[in-house]
Amino acid sequence: MKNVLGREIPESIQGYGTVKPFKGAFESLGNVEKKSVQLRSIVPGESKILSSIREAMEKCNIKDGMTISFHHHLRNGDYVLNMVLEEVANMGLKDIKVAASSIFPIHAPLVEHMRNGTVTGIYANYMSGPVAEAISRGELKNPAIMHTHGGRARAIQAGDLKIDIAFIASPTCDSYGNINGVQGPAACGSLGYAIPDALYADKTVAITDNLVPYPASPIEITQEYIDYIVEVDSIGDPKGIVSGTTRITRDPVGLKIAKMTSQVIEASGLLKDGFSFQTGAGGTSLAVAAYVKELMKEKEIVGSFAAGGITGYIVDMFEEGLFKSLFDVQCFDLKAVESYRDNKNHQGMSASMYGNPHNKGAVVNNLDVMILGATEIDTDFNVNVTTGSNGMIMGGSGGHSDTAAGAKLSIVVTQLMRGRLPIIVDSVTTVTTPGESIDVLVTERGIAVNPQRQDLIEKLKDTNLPVMTIEELKEMAEEMTGIPEKIQLDDKIVAVVEYRDGTVIDVVRKIKD
Amino acid sequence: MERLRRTMLFMPGNNPSMLQSAGILGADSVILDLEDAVSITEKDSARILVRNAIKNINFYDTEVVVRINPLSSGFGIKDIEEVARVKPDALMVAKATEEDISTVCGMLEKIEEEEGFEKGSIKLFPLIETAYGIENISSIIASSYRVIGVLLGAEDLTADLGIKRTREGEEIFYARNKVASVCRAYKISAIDTPFADMDDIEGFKKDIQKAKSLGLTGKAAINPRQIDTIHEIFAPSLEEIDYAKRVMKATEEAKKEGIGVFSLDGKMVDAPIIARAEDILKNARLAGLL
């Protein structure tokens, strides 16, 4: 069958089940239910502290076929996932499903666990590196399931993703399971992505390298959700925790895109007191923030909030009084960690509060402007950030679809071509975010507005910005690059891309070597 | 065609990435460099790459100038032979003398005829960077009707003078005056030497202001990030534009009423003031400020 975007998807996928096709960004919402959680009460006198991960798994009655979960705030410095899976393999367990909010190159040992059948399923919102590549080559038994950040929270809350045991990498944990992310050698700031896991998993195990006397302060994840605590030497490498991309680009083309984007924001009329804003940590996105900062200062605008993964750059804007508050689901650098620890207006949010579409309103719904990236964008404005143009998985939605759906103005910023590859295509390799959620595309050679936003087209007419159709932009690139040949992919489905509401927006097929 | 030449951005000639983005960085002109930015062993490859780029890449409204090697080097003649055939807007001639300019002009006459280009369509931009050049700038400009502007090269000039190049630039005060004055006399562009320190933003702004105040009409840039600052300073200010508009309006009214001499804000308005106002409005129009 074809879903509403014209993507060819089977009605049922082996290892996934029946497909609920994507029908539109807000078509599959309404009255929903939260799942109930089974738990075992802890009585006075009982200790939660165990001596090893192995012991914790035994106490949790881990069995073949179970789903275990991880959060990704330690990013490419995370030791916990590898540590736990090594033990899982040592115990001879099979058919384990790994629900990691994101997977990074450091998680390469997972590939071997996939090959020998220890791990047969993976859920992730984002993945890059050897695991993603192995999945693309068809080395995982069942198709991986790719969520959005908000969609993962929804899936957990609705019971679509049932977690048997959640392992919470805890930079600080006290002896009764109160956790924070702002103290300890692996301090990473907000623990927003771990919260749904802690709330809904059958069993929750805190893994920490900074076990402190009761009570910890501050507390982000509370004792009432934690079954066991295991102390280890180190949960992560701080160098890998800090994202490598949190610097403003020096590339003149990126700067030009950023400057034009700030002019689009200005022309949209949204840049006024109470302005709310989110941008990724990429160099061009940060450069947009830099130009927006200048405009806000010049016009003496005080914004309401900035949200998302928070970088030191956004913290600077906040500290200069340009935003009254920050909503932080993960910190991208140490400056953000310090601010999150010290400033009460720098507030944490869970993945659910951030983007879960089943909520009584997520933070993304209150966003004015969102700056997004794209690996590919098609002439219907559908965006791919999941696969590279060779079909290999190299990312995933993260918060892309969530913020695009929520924000009043979603702007994709990208170079018109990357090397010889044109970014605008007739049909993206994989749809991550539907075109209906994308309002504007800004490239160094021109700006295209989604035709459904006639109001914005009118507003941009009064500027001297180079506005044109997306087809014209595509032709402009192809005049330089030539028309790329379509890549050949295998029929086998290696990943299912779920939209934030749990419907299937697309599938990823195995690459041909 | 009349055009603004506030910024001339240098781009290394042997770098495909830079050549491809040259037309979108916002500079009024780009100088595709075959000289200092290209090592002696890559002169041939840069020459061919630049030729192909001019033929195939869209530079939009950006003026395309190619800086060729000095004729004395042996590379210069080859540069002209290769590059002039794809009709760049202008050639920039390094360490130009009267003889160089007339030699290049002669070669261009021949190439234009062979290629069927309109005679004189490829312009010339002498680079004045020697003491000889400064003292003979007038006759260098007069050596060809193709000359549309001059670029002052302060690094080579101060080396030739045996003096130190400083951040403040007092040592090139005379050269700047000379270039500005002679170029204004010929009604051609007078382009100031580039500013090298990307980190000294205040020094950079002062340097641009100084050049503008001495009558230079634009400035060379060595990094795209310098463009916006140069444009801001060289653009007529809103006050200047406003005053110029009022001068023109008062002039109209005076004309209607048959008054020869009149005053505005208590100051007499005469021909030079009107000419200046016209000039400001013309530049504002070209800069898209009107």
Place this chain on the structure above:
Amino acid sequence: MEIKVPAKAGTMESNDIYIMIQPNDEGGIQLDLESIVMAQFGKQIKETILATLEELDVKDAHIIAKDRGALDYTIRARIETAVKRAI
């Protein structure tokens, strides 16, 4: 044009292509191409290289090309430079 000596042109930087050319004793054109966009543009790059060689009247040569996303104008320029250095 006859390829007499081995020669190189271009760089391994992005948007460029690195060309090595040498005489081909077996006659004809032998082209070994690597490209970061092989799947999407391999055929077009080969065609461009072969067309440029034909324009330069090169009939026998062994060419090793390592492409880093060069546009056609760059591919043509680097081939021409390599050939002119090799004759």
